[in-house]
Amino acid sequence: MKRFVKKWRYPLFRTLMLTAWALLAGFPIFWITSTSFKPDNEWHKWPPVYVSKNATLDNYRMVWPIHQTGSIFVTPDQKGHGVAHESVTANKPWHALKNSLLIALSSTAIAVAFGTLLAYGVSRYRILSDTRMFQLLVLRMIPPIVVAAPLTLYYSVLQLMDTASGLIVVYFITSLPYAVWMTKSFIDEVPREMEQAAEILGASRWQTIWEIIFPLIRSGVVATFLFILILTWSEYLLSFILSKVDVVTLPVQLSKYEGSTEGRVYGHQAALAVGITFPLIIIGIFIRKHLVRGFTFGMVKR
Amino acid sequence: MTASATETAAGTGAAPARGSRSRGIRIFKWTLLTPLFSLFFFLMPVFLLQLYFSLHSWTIYLSSWWDADYAGFDLFREVLTESRFYWAFARSFLFAGLSTVGCFIIGFGLALLMYRPFRGHSVFYVLFILPMLTVPIVISYTADMLLFRSGPINDIMSFLAGTEIRFTWLANPNFAIFTIIMLEIWNWTPFAFIIMLAGLSSLPAEPVEAARILGASRLRIFWEIQIPLLRPVIFLALILRFLEAMAEFPKTWGLLQGGPGTSTETIPVYLYIVTWRAFNVSKGAAASYLVMLLMIVIILSAIYVLRREKKALDALYEKPAGGGEA
Amino acid sequence: MxxxxxxxxxxxxxxxxxxxxxxxxxxxxxxxxxxxxxxxxxxxxxxxxxxxxxxxxxxxxxxxxxxxxxxxxxxxxxxxxxxxxxxxxxxxxxxxxxxxxxxxxxxxxxxxxxxxxxxxxxxxxxxxxxxxxxxxxxxxxxxxxxxxxxxxxxxxxxxxxxVCPQFIRKDLFENPDEQKNFADKHGKPLKWPETWEDELEIMKFFHRPDKELFGFGGLRDKENSSFWYWMYLYSAGGFPFSDDAEPTLTTPAAEYAADTFLARKQVSHPEAAAWGSPQMIPRIVEGKIFSAQYWDGIIARIEGSPTPTTGKWLYGVPPGSKFSGRLIKRAFSAxxxxxxxxxxxxxxxxxxxxxxxxxxxxxxxxxxxxxxxxxxxxxxxxxxxxxxxxxxxxxxxxxxxxxxxxxxxxPPPYVTGYQEFKEAVDKNLSEAYAGRKSGKQAIKDAQEEWGKIVKKIGKARIKKEIPYYKAMMPKMDVPT
Incomplete structure (x- = not known):
């Protein structure tokens, strides 16, 4: 018995603690998912409704309209007025999704591409000293709110306001430090002998990068790409300040519920939030193993 | 520094060096550095404009920016004599400090429980990283749904405690900032967890084994072997988290806009209000410069610490395994 | 007509x-x-x-x-x-x-x-x-x-x-038992409130937090506090500027307004300090609020389609104040x-x-x-x-x-830099409401901040605007 207790005490303790935190970590996500299926009379009910017995897809239909003709805000009409007219904002969530995809994907791709090259240079030719490498992180660490006003003016002069390229450039800049740091930690692990061999065989430097290094660090580059995608995808402030009508992104689209005078439309918010969050969660689960490596900035030797 | 430089030279210079080759390398280096320089030149005007704003008194609706009056350091003086600015700073430090420590303790604790594989490991792992993948603005709305007085959190707490609890999470001026800190901890514990897990799993097994054979207690092994070996990772987790927390905006703003009263007004919220509510761009710019300066000081000291730790680590691993510390 | x-x-x-x-x-x-x-x-x-x-x-x-x-x-x-x-x-x-x-x-x-x-x-x-x-x-x-x-x-x-009419719960207000209890307690019949003091008395009577019924449903957060404050101030005969563009936020009328503003804390929901419209409107519609001055859009929200309180509200003009020596009623539109x-x-x-x-x-x-x-x-x-x-x-x-x-x-102060003036008042009042300072201190601090804002915008500019701002005030004391 005593031995049994001794053997199982720690695993039991571990499972308990881990389960407790897993519940804490998962609960808000469970709640938002569950709320997105609730009909409107259950949004603020007391006692709270945990899983709706009257689950409905109405919230999704409202927020993510499939038919281009319906206006998202026209609720089923009680008094007979026609709602046949298309609202200009009807397709906004899809429009925002398109923008988010375009901006996040391309800025991330550019950042990772340049980041990888820089990282290669740093790793093999020390084009940046250690100090410079750390200083690169400053780019990421300055709160974006600090530069919002001059950036607005600057972008207006450059005609970059409300353009996808404007946002792509900004996100390229803010994510470059992470891109360099993460890919460098992967490149550092590639043995140099292979490059030397390639060089002796007469390969050019670019060939070496593309044909020797890149295949070896591919999974790391994928991890970096996806990690930066997460950060770019959720960025709110810069996107809010630098967009007008054309390049509204999903987080900005969601923010319009701030101070909504018709009351907290929890169900609609939740349906939109699920749409924003779940792609990330799927990506995150997909790259979970890579995240570990990417995050440690070479501080951990494997 | 010198050691690694020679190492690089040794690494790349195995083939006999020729003039054309070194020229080729130079061209190659500069090709790689070009994007960085263009970035620098692209960004220059932003910081120059910011400097211009902070030295001229410009409120958006009062004049055009190009003919704003020169104000010298008046705006800096105005910001520095404003108690609101200091309060915002204090709150930001409290917010960043406590949330960093919280994230770290929980993340480290979880990592300690998780670093040896067991059944169900990957299920927990996936659940634990979920919060980090949630968009911050979504978190602020979710928190609003969860935390109001007759919301699910109070319901669950009432259930657990057996009596009805109606705790005021958001409207209590003394507690609101802690609510936001808890959200930040929830959001970013995965970050500390992942880093610490990576750190723990990469620790060499030999020193621990040796100590165990010598009869050291688990606690002693933890404090005297594992912690010292993990120091660089710990610093990294703390510093990165602290810096990101100093800039946190969407959650704080989305949930309480700095209220109730001003009890959650952190530096980013203060800057937002000054620049985009009062449209006092110059004062915002001056405050931004002060914040930037402080952040740079923090970052530089962080860099100093990180570099020292990294060097120590590199030195440690250059020695035969299991050497030194144990 | x-x-x-x-x-x-x-x-x-x-x-x-x-x-x-x-x-x-x-x-x-x-x-x-x-x-x-x-x-x-x-x-x-x-x-x-x-x-x-x-x-x-x-x-x-x-x-x-x-x-x-x-x-x-x-x-x-x-x-x-x-x-x-x-x-x-x-x-x-x-x-x-x-x-x-x-x-x-x-x-x-x-x-x-x-x-x-x-x-x-x-x-x-x-x-x-x-x-x-x-x-x-x-x-x-x-x-x-x-x-x-x-x-x-x-x-x-x-x-x-x-605009913000007065909302009072009809089912409670016209309930004979409640009316009798009120008359017994206060020695006078339960009547539609004419002054802020009347309103407070009635709200106190109906404030039953244990039954999820809260006396007052106005906003007290950082974005909206000032709207209510102007209403109290104007009804007390106050005005936030002198003709010479000096802020007058520390006059007796302004103090009265701040006191009226803060007095409603005792009959408000404990979370009111963090609530804006998104949180307040559902509570009003669900019947957890007894009385409020609130934007008229909610009348349509309550009456336009079936809700828990459809048909259960009385609507009227907000109470006023006799502080200036005569009864003045004011509403706000902002x-x-x-x-x-x-x-x-x-x-x-x-x-x-x-x-x-x-x-x-x-x-x-x-x-x-x-x-x-x-x-x-x-x-x-x-x-x-x-x-x-x-x-x-x-x-x-x-x-x-x-x-x-x-x-x-x-209107709120209709002058250049409105958002900045508003922010100063909102900030100080909501701090006072949160218990961080007294009402007197709040308006004193706001006065000081306004002084700086006036100086920055230029006294001459504000001075020129004040007659127009004054002209926006209603011509009658009590509407007919």
């Missing part, structure tokens, strides 16, 4: 078309495809087609698509892109436009208190010329039209009256939303015509009376009697409370 001089034929035409015989309606020519609309369409045609960009919250925009399509068919001018931004953020976005001066937006749907600042920023097109050209006359209840003007020039066209045309836009002429078309008596009635919408609240004299508006606002009682409240409605 005043009789309008109209010909019999015109009268008949109007009556047949709308079945509303209000003289004001006829004066405005509100018949189907009425002459006013025809004039606007005619005037628009010479400017040619245009595809407009607007900045408007989707919750407002949703009333316009039909009219937008109609106007497009008639003139080729239509709003094709709408930047969906909540009201609170539009001033910021508009100012960002003042920085970038791009002319990308043609119309801002922004609160009218921003007009002085936006005019100072050179962003607003005066509309009087267009109004004259199209034979358009802006009519609003009471003194309300002055909210759309700045120094006698019209800069905005209203879309939303947003934010009053209006359509503002961007001066820098190359399509400003078409944008102005579009805005005029949306604001005619007939078309604005359609907008205000939209059955599923509650965001556009009545402001035109025609709205007050139009049956379709009445239907949405649950009958005569609600409409009468809106009309009467509009007669004594007041």
């Amino acid at each position: 005043k009789k309008a001089h109209v010909s019999r034929r015109k009268f008949l035409k109007g009556a047949l078309a709308t079945a509303v015989a209000a003289p004001a309606l006829l004066r405005a020519g509100g018949a189907k495809a009425g002459p006013e609309e025809d004039r606007i369409v005619k005037a628009s045609k010479k400017y040619g087609k245009a595809s407009l960009n607007g900045m408007m919250w989707a919750l407002y925009w949703r009333n316009y698509p039909r009219l937008n399509t109609e106007f497009k068919g008639l003139t080729g001018i239509s709003m094709d892109q709408v930047n969906d931004v909540p009201n609170l953020l539009i001033p910021q976005r508009a100012m960002a436009e003042a920085i970038s001066r791009s002319g990308k937006f043609d119309i801002f749907h922004v609160e009218s208190m921003m007009i002085p600042s936006l005019v100072a920023a050179g962003l607003v097109e005066p509309l009087d010329g267009y109004m004259k050209e199209a034979g358009f006359k802006l009519e609003m209840v009471g003194n309300f039209a002055s909210f759309m003007k700045y120094q006698d020039v019209t800069y905005a066209l209203p879309t939303d009256g947003n 934010p009053v939303m209006g359509l503002i045309v961007n001066k820098l836009s190359p399509r400003k002429k078409q944008a102005a015509m579009w805005s005029l078309y949306m604001t005619t008596a007939k078309n604005s009635t359609e907008v205000v009376a939209h059955p599923t919408m509650t965001f556009h609240d009545p402001w035109h004299p025609v709205h007050m009697t139009a049956p379709e508006v009445e239907k949405v606002y649950g009958g005569k009682a609600g409409m009468e409370s809106i009309r009467k409240s509009l007669l004594v409605t007041t």
